[in-house]
Amino acid sequence: xxxxxxxxxxxxxxxxxxxxxxxxxxxxxxxxxxxxxxxxxxxxxxxxxxxxxxxxxxxxxxxxxxxxxxxxxxxxxxxxxxxxxxxxxxxxxxxxxxxxxxxxxxxxxxxxxxxxxxxxxxxxxxxxxxxxxxxxxxxxxxxxxxxxxxxxxxxxxxxxxxxxxxxxxxxxxxxxxxxxxxxxxxxxxxxxxxxxxxxxxxxxxxxxxxxxxxxxxxxxxxxxxxxxxxxxxxxxxxxxxxxxxxxxxxxxxxxxxxxxxxxxxxxxxxxxxxxxxxxxxxxxxxxxxxxxxxxxxxxxxxxxxxxxxxxxxxxxxxxxxxxxxxxxxxxxxxxxxxxxxxxxxxxxxxxxxxxxxxxxxx
Amino acid sequence: xxxxxxxxxxxxxxxxxxxxxxxxxxxxxxxxxxxxxxxxxxxxxxxxxxxxxxxxxxxxxxxxxxxxxxxxxxxxxxxxxxxxxxxxxxxxxxxxxxxxxxxxxxxxxxxxxxxxxxxxxxxxxxxxxxxxx
Numbered sequence: 001x002x003x004x005x006x007x008x009x010x011x012x013x014x015x016x017x018x019x020x021x022x023x024x025x026x027x028x029x030x031x032x033x034x035x036x037x038x039x040x041x042x043x044x045x046x047x048x049x050x051x052x053x054x055x056x057x058x059x060x061x062x063x064x065x066x067x068x069x070x071x072x073x074x075x076x077x078x079x080x081x082x083x084x085x086x087x088x089x090x091x092x093x094x095x096x097x098x099x100x101x102x103x104x105x106x107x108x109x110x111x112x113x114x115x116x117x118x119x120x121x122x123x124x125x126x127x128x129x130x131x132x133x134x135x136x137x138x139x140x141x142x143x144x145x146x147x148x149x150x151x152x153x154x155x156x157x158x159x160x161x162x163x164x165x166x167x168x169x170x171x172x173x174x175x176x177x178x179x180x181x182x183x184x185x186x187x188x189x190x191x192x193x194x195x196x197x198x199x200x201x202x203x204x205x206x207x208x209x210x211x212x213x214x215x216x217x218x219x220x221x222x223x224x225x226x227x228x229x230x231x232x233x234x235x236x237x238x239x240x241x242x243x244x245x246x247x248x249x250x251x252x253x254x255x256x257x258x259x260x261x262x263x264x265x266x267x268x269x270x271x272x273x274x275x276x277x278x279x280x281x282x283x284x285x286x287x288x289x290x291x292x293x294x295x296x297x298x299x300x301x302x303x304x305x306x307x308x309x310x311x312x313x314x315x316x317x318x319x320x321x322x323x324x325x326x327x328x329x330x331x332x333x334x335x336x337x338x339x340x341x342x343x344x345x346x347x348x349x350x351x352x353x354x355x356x357x358x359x360x361x362x
Numbered sequence: 363x364x365x366x367x368x369x370x371x372x373x374x375x376x377x378x379x380x381x382x383x384x385x386x387x388x389x390x391x392x393x394x395x396x397x398x399x400x401x402x403x404x405x406x407x408x409x410x411x412x413x414x415x416x417x418x419x420x421x422x423x424x425x426x427x428x429x430x431x432x433x434x435x436x437x438x439x440x441x442x443x444x445x446x447x448x449x450x451x452x453x454x455x456x457x458x459x460x461x462x463x464x465x466x467x468x469x470x471x472x473x474x475x476x477x478x479x480x481x482x483x484x485x486x487x488x489x490x491x492x493x494x495x
Contacts, residue, residue, distance in 0.1 A: 045418035047428045047435075073416050075430050097431055 001041060001049045002268055005034065005065060007260035009055040011081055013105075014117045014184045015147060015175035018054060022271030024179070026261025029278075031061040033262060035068040037278045042072035044283050048100065052079035052268070054260065063092060070096045077101040083122055085129030090136045103141045104130050106170075108149075109156035116149045117175075117188060130165065142170040146198050146219060147188040154198070158205045162212055169211075172202060173218035177329050177340065178269060190219070192349045199223035200354035217323070226343045227353055229318040239317035246337065247300040248320035252293060256286075266296055269325030270334065299324060299335055307337060313344050404478045407492040409458070410451030415489050417446060427489055436487065441466065445480065454495050455481065 006028045007018070018024055041049065049069060056062060057080055069076045075098045082104030093099050104126055108114035114123035133140035142161055144150075150157065161170045174195070175181050175188045190198060198219035206213045206220060215221040232240060256275070257268045264275040264286055275293065276286045287293070304310045304321055313319075321327070322338030330339050339345055416428040425443040427436040438446055444465060448458045459477050463469050470476065484490045 042416070045416050045428075047416060047418075047430070070430075073414050073430050075433055100433060 002257035006054040015181040015188045017179040021179040023259045029262040038068040038072040057084040082126035082129035109160045113150035147175040171214045192351045246302045246321040252296045405456045409449045
């Protein structure tokens with residue numbers, strides 16, 4: 001379960017996907033409500049929860065919530081901006097033995113590229129937080145969100161995190177179309193040329209650092225995905241398993257989320273689909289029988305060639321349609337392909353892949 | 363392998379047995395006093411589950427055990443799931459063995475060996491312990 005335990009945060013990052021989104025409504029629920037829900041999670045044999053927000057460490061009862069998780073036989077991970085980490089808190093988290101990972105966000109090799117979107121002084125605070133995690137041998141991870149202001153510092157970011165700090169790896173994404181990013185789009189979001197540059201640079205760095213840079217979305221994920229498409233076409237492979245339909249989202253088969261006000265939702269980015277309220281509606285019943293979840297799970301039966309823009313696209317047999325949340329944000333309908341991951345659209349807008357091995361005529 | 367004497371009954375919820383592989387801090391907390399278990403005296407034991415382990419039933423009577431302390435998961439087939447549900451700290455190993463013959467067809471004659479091997483495997487992975495009957 002993804003538990004957004006608070007809608008509050010000490011920062012206002014200019015590309016934050018939470019603020020002004022569907023999850024940014026209502027008040028935080030009480031400690032007692034979360035603890036009561038932990039019991040239900042245990043009854044449903046949930047193994048693992050991910051604590052986020054807002055900023056999860058912003059909650060004064062963060063330790064109590066973690067104790068509730070531990071008491072109910074679960075593990076947890078944390079997604080944090082890293083600025084509120086203290087040695088005492090980390091020692092406590094370490095003592096539970098249950099923390100699978102603690103992710104912080106670092107967007108630059110120094111304050112200039114990081115603070116511009118996250119706030120003055122945040123780079124130093126976050127780096128200090130990361131050092132505290134590593135000093136206490138916590139499983140620390142870093143997410144780098146790529147935007148207009150740090151795009152040309154990727155070499156230095158990789159050197160900082162992988163050489164100087166010595167992380168085994170870090171993950172990347174780009175500022176998406178959600179939350180505050182929508183109103184700050186011109187200032188933060190990568191255009192096609194910038195996205196093309198980011199793809200090439202991340203691919204180069206990924207090779208340089210022996211695949212220690214990862215991505216589940218964003219430029220590095222896109223370039224790998226699209227290069228594989230071209231590769232399959234070149235090899236004459238007619239299709240890729242599971243493609244040709246809206247099959248990209250496996251989340252609805254493995255997890256759910258809870259918003260800060262206690263609303264159960266399929267995913268933190270699909271907060272407009274309200275499935276129920278914790279401690280009022282049965283988690284088991286919602287998970288097994290809610291018609292909206294069933295509808296989202298049936299998404300994978302929708303063929304891509306049903307959509308006007310996709311009809312006749314040569315990449316259909318290799319495409320899964322992208323994230324339903326982004327599809328909803330950009331088109332108003334989660335049961336459509338997301339323009340964000342569309343290779344055809346990327347090419348039409350002037351984008352190109354790095355290291356093209358062939359001059360395949362399209 | 364080790365048997366452990368408990369200082370209080372399991373029903374108190376305050377103390378339970380643990381095995382050598384679990385952290386020393388846990389052993390101290392629960393007041394474990396290890397006793398060496400002799401080979402072949404399975405029928406003199408009562409198995410009990412590590413209370414931290416999460417049991418999740420899956421399809422067709424299969425199940426998964428999850429250890430939140432190690433993040434390890436273990437798959438149980440239909441028979442394993444049946445046995446696990448009887449590891450309650452009260453049912454002797456002998457009774458568990460007998461219930462296999464009642465529940466399933468074609469139970470092999472060397473079922474006691476199979477059962478001991480299965481329970482020992484659970485014990486070695488920190489999923490359960492033994493106490494004296």
